Amino acid sequence: xxxxxxxxxxxxxxxxxxxxxxxxxxxxxxxxxxxxxxxxxxxxxxxxxxxxxxxxxxxxxxxxxxxxxxxxxxxxxxxxxxxxxxxxxxxxxxxxxxxxxxxxxxxxxxxxxxxxxxxxxxxxxxxxxxxxxxxxxxxxxxxxxxxxxxxxxxxxxxxxxxxxxxxxxxxxxxxxxxxxxxxxxxxxxxxxxxxxxxxxxxxxxxxxxxxxxxxxxxxxxxxxxxxxxxxxxxxxxxxxxxxxxxxxxxxxxxxxxxxxxxxxxxxxxxxxxxxxxxxxxxxxxxxxxxxxxxxxxxxxxxxxxxxxxxxxxxxxxxxxxxxxxxxxxxxxxxxxxxxxxxxxxxxxxxxxxxxxxxxxxxxxxxxxxxxxxxxxxxxxxxxxxxxxxxxxxxxxxxxxxxxxxxxxxxxxxxxxxxxxxxxxxxxxxxxxxxxxx
Amino acid sequence: xxxxxxxxxxxxxxxxxxxxxxxxxxxxxxxxxxxxxxxxxxxxxxxxxxxxxxxxxxxxxxxxxxxxxxxxxxxxxxxxxxxxxxxxxxxxxxxxxxxxxxxxxxxxxxxxxxxxxxxxxxxxxxxxxxxxxxxxxxxxxxxxxxxxxxxxxxxxxxxxxxxxxxxxxxxxxxxxxxxxxxxxxxxxxxxxxxxxxxxxxxxxxxxxxxxxxxxxxxxxxxxxxxxxxxxxxxxxxxxxxxxxxxxxxxxxxxxxxxxxxxxxxxxxxxxxxxxxxxxxxxxxxxxxxxxxxxxxxxxxxxxxxxxxxxxxxxxxxxxxxxxxxxxxxxxxxxxxxxxxxxxxxxxxxxxxxxxxxxxxxxxxxxxxxxxxxxxxxxxxxxxxxxxxxxxxxxxxxxxxxxxxxxxxxxxxxxxxxxxxxxxxxxxxxxxxxxxxx
Numbered sequence: 089x090x091x092x093x094x095x096x097x098x099x100x101x102x103x104x105x106x107x108x109x110x111x112x113x114x115x116x117x118x119x120x121x122x123x124x125x126x127x128x129x130x131x132x133x134x135x136x137x138x139x140x141x142x143x144x145x146x147x148x149x150x151x152x153x154x155x156x157x158x159x160x161x162x163x164x165x166x167x168x169x170x171x172x173x174x175x176x177x178x179x180x181x182x183x184x185x186x187x188x189x190x191x192x193x194x195x196x197x198x199x200x201x202x203x204x205x206x207x208x209x210x211x212x213x214x215x216x217x218x219x220x221x222x223x224x225x226x227x228x229x230x231x232x233x234x235x236x237x238x239x240x241x242x243x244x245x246x247x248x249x250x251x252x253x254x255x256x257x258x259x260x261x262x263x264x265x266x267x268x269x270x271x272x273x274x275x276x277x278x279x280x281x282x283x284x285x286x287x288x289x290x291x292x293x294x295x296x297x298x299x300x301x302x303x304x305x306x307x308x309x310x311x312x313x314x315x316x317x318x319x320x321x322x323x324x325x326x327x328x329x330x331x332x333x334x335x336x337x338x339x340x341x342x343x344x345x346x347x348x349x350x351x352x353x354x355x356x357x358x359x360x361x362x363x364x365x366x367x368x369x370x371x372x373x374x375x376x377x378x379x380x381x382x383x384x385x386x387x388x389x390x391x392x393x394x395x396x397x398x399x400x401x402x403x404x405x406x407x408x409x410x411x412x413x414x415x416x417x418x419x420x421x422x423x424x425x426x427x428x429x430x431x432x433x434x435x436x437x438x439x440x441x442x443x444x445x446x447x448x449x450x451x452x453x454x455x456x457x458x459x460x461x462x463x464x465x466x467x468x469x470x471x472x473x474x475x476x477x478x479x480x481x482x483x484x485x486x487x488x489x490x491x492x493x494x495x496x497x498x499x500x501x502x503x504x505x506x507x508x509x510x511x512x513x514x515x516x517x518x519x520x521x522x523x524x525x
Numbered sequence: 526x527x528x529x530x531x532x533x534x535x536x537x538x539x540x541x542x543x544x545x546x547x548x549x550x551x552x553x554x555x556x557x558x559x560x561x562x563x564x565x566x567x568x569x570x571x572x573x574x575x576x577x578x579x580x581x582x583x584x585x586x587x588x589x590x591x592x593x594x595x596x597x598x599x600x601x602x603x604x605x606x607x608x609x610x611x612x613x614x615x616x617x618x619x620x621x622x623x624x625x626x627x628x629x630x631x632x633x634x635x636x637x638x639x640x641x642x643x644x645x646x647x648x649x650x651x652x653x654x655x656x657x658x659x660x661x662x663x664x665x666x667x668x669x670x671x672x673x674x675x676x677x678x679x680x681x682x683x684x685x686x687x688x689x690x691x692x693x694x695x696x697x698x699x700x701x702x703x704x705x706x707x708x709x710x711x712x713x714x715x716x717x718x719x720x721x722x723x724x725x726x727x728x729x730x731x732x733x734x735x736x737x738x739x740x741x742x743x744x745x746x747x748x749x750x751x752x753x754x755x756x757x758x759x760x761x762x763x764x765x766x767x768x769x770x771x772x773x774x775x776x777x778x779x780x781x782x783x784x785x786x787x788x789x790x791x792x793x794x795x796x797x798x799x800x801x802x803x804x805x806x807x808x809x810x811x812x813x814x815x816x817x818x819x820x821x822x823x824x825x826x827x828x829x830x831x832x833x834x835x836x837x838x839x840x841x842x843x844x845x846x847x848x849x850x851x852x853x854x855x856x857x858x859x860x861x862x863x864x865x866x867x868x869x870x871x872x873x874x875x876x877x878x879x880x881x882x883x884x885x886x887x888x889x890x891x892x893x894x895x896x897x898x899x900x901x902x903x904x905x906x907x908x909x910x911x912x913x914x915x916x917x918x919x920x921x922x923x924x925x926x927x928x929x930x931x932x933x934x935x936x937x938x939x940x941x942x943x944x945x946x947x948x949x950x951x952x953x954x955x956x957x958x959x960x961x962x
Contacts (some may be wrong), residue, residue: 092580094615094837096570097600102613104620105565105627112566124894126872126901129545133537133646134571134632135591143529154572154600156593158636163534163591176539178531183541185918187905190542195571199595209570219905226883226904233891348887400531435563446663450785454670457561464563467663468624468656481622 099200099208101415106432106483111418114242114427118213118412119193121238125230127191127215132172134195138162140175143399152198165197169214170396170409177218178400186220187227193414207415216409218396223406225338228372228392229345231410235376235388236351238412243427246379247387249351250359253339254369254391256322257360259332260308264301273297274363277309281382285310309361315343318358335371342372370394374410384420388412432483435464436524437502440475442491448515449490455517461524479505486524490515536637536645538852543869543920548855551679551864552630555650555849558675559628562667564652567627569609571634575599577612580836589635602634606651607833607846614655615837623657624664630851644852653846655833660843662775665809665829666782668847672813672825673788675849680864683816684824686788687796690776691806691828693759694797696769697745701738710734711800714746718819722747746798752780755795772808779809807831811847821857825849869920872901873961874939877912879928885952886927892954898961916942923961927952 096102103111138155141164154165166172169192177188193213200206215234217227232249239247261270276291283291285306292302311321322336339358346356364373371392378384390410397405421427437456441449449465456463464484466475472489479487487503494500500515502523513519533539540548575592578601591602603609606629614625630650637643652671654664669686676684698707713728720728722743729739748758759773776795783793801810808829815821827847834842858864874893878886886902893900901921903912909926916924924940931937937952939960950956 091838092577092836094612095574095577097572097574100570102569104617105567108566108568123871124899126899128542128871129549130542131545132539133533137532137534140529140532154595158591175531180541185915224904224906348884350888350891399529434560434565447785451787454787462561462563467661469661478622
């Protein structure tokens, strides 16, 4: 019979079970943190009508979309969780309570050119808070707490949540007569980490900006100091522009409430160079960096937007949200050895019968499972050597071997597979459970 | 601005948050039960190469598949979790321990004609045990235990796992010279619940089967009595066919080990009319019915197969597995009021500030969250009436209102939203947590 090569598509992550256990654990940590902050779950289809999904999209995004016909229907796979959220909120508006706090964790699809670290199928872990008509600025301060708590629970300490406000940027460019160049200038500034200040200045000058104006921009992005000092310097810049002033005031308020929520000073900062995309965000913006691994880029980003669902409804629905790209983050964590694939087994214990009398081992398995001990029985009729090899490869923390002697004496040895240590106890579920760590 | 109607495709389940909470809880119960039996998680892509996914498929399945090109690549969405498992095991053979016990819970896609209760996107919750070359029959007895435990944990009591063995059926039809008609006969027998014995007999006769042979078939499917009586009557049938005898012996063994695992007699039975599909299964087969809602059909099915991955590898990989179609089951449970969408909130408590001083409410929220209490703060600047309306609609079990008095006296009332009862306590996280149920 002709065999087909069992291939997985490039750009699609497919993990071995020991890696999957770890991935699922991190995903669960994120989900539990989102729930801890009272976010509600939703689960939208992966396939949507192209007319719905692409009501707004264009340019680069549209090229990447998996789009196809089924019968006469023009369908697309979702490329993020924000557009489906907009559809969901517009569709279910009458049945939702606002502010609507939702989380969604799911796969999204982008037909990127395949390259290392780029995924075509990847998990996004999103939260958003959607207001009906208006939404308090304090929500902008709560999300950094969610980011902080999530990464702390994932085991990170040394990370920084960078905060900025798009009104400050837009107001500044308006004030210095560079509104039309603002998108391009922000794009250039975004590269400052990679190309340095001198190159940024040079590229800005190439846009036909005067030396004086370029100097103001450089002065602005070079504002340094503590969070409070930066805000003070912004206020002192005396930019005569309402939007700029509003942005500074918002930033000041967001920082104030971030502190009231108790976010440590070490884990956030004002960073005037971050802009997050080009037209979606209208206020607070966030990026998050691992300080020792800046090369990973932002591992959690988001911000405030004016109007979530304007393509679907006349209702004004302002919101603020963040997203973690988990698939890429996980692959980088593996690559950098930030996590260890040491837990190989879902089972807490493996029962190895060495007897014809299966009644005792099978009943014990059921009893242990009923005590919430994840339990597996080796059921194959093999030599003890093969059975032990299976236990080793499975990476199960404890094993017990049950032979006729053990049954007769109602006694069993529990072996800790990590230390090799053996402890004897009664052959019953309660006693055995008591000896598991 | 022109608005797009925010539609979701027919055949794609999209729940409101209160329904989603319930769905997620059931999904989690299933996952935890699968883990309790030591199954390992895998997560395969939703998109695969058509050449890989359709290596075996044909007929009805192929017509339903979502298949499309991206660039020059012929892609398909997975239509079950079994073919991806076969690919996965063949691909990762060297890195897996056998027997390989895996679970996978994920969405699959079938472009069925849209009709009530039929889904085009739905969750399957699968477990399979794959052997390398061989696999002990005791595994066939463990899966009914997993089915039993799963449905018990979901709150069901009155359900029956029906067990049969394909070898018995195939052997019988071979013995009575109806091997070529066997597929058609099994299809007819499958309808006995719907059309009754007389119609079954009539349809069988129409195949050109002799009256005597038809009588043997009817006698066979009418075998009644307890599980043990049925097995005894099978043995007494004196069918002179090796496969039949092997099937009866396997069934007998499977029943024996099912009892050793401790499955209650009430929850399983031998049913000689179930056949499960037409060519995939080769031994034990399972179907599961809610006794009071037989019209739902089987809510958990599966069986034993000879060779999982013959399209991808020369390795012989026998296995046994089951699958729960969760999306359809959930929609039926809702429809029949088997579950109540009463829990509306992920939050355990909602803090409602009635003060300008946000320091205390925000700090309390952080403290409660750190004690694993899911906590939400109402952050909008609204009148108390609007705030209470939000609390009501959210369906949160407890609220506390924090005004300047509460802060001054360091005292707060916790209101149980179900009973209306109010209890006073210190305004601190530990005391408040102690009063939550």
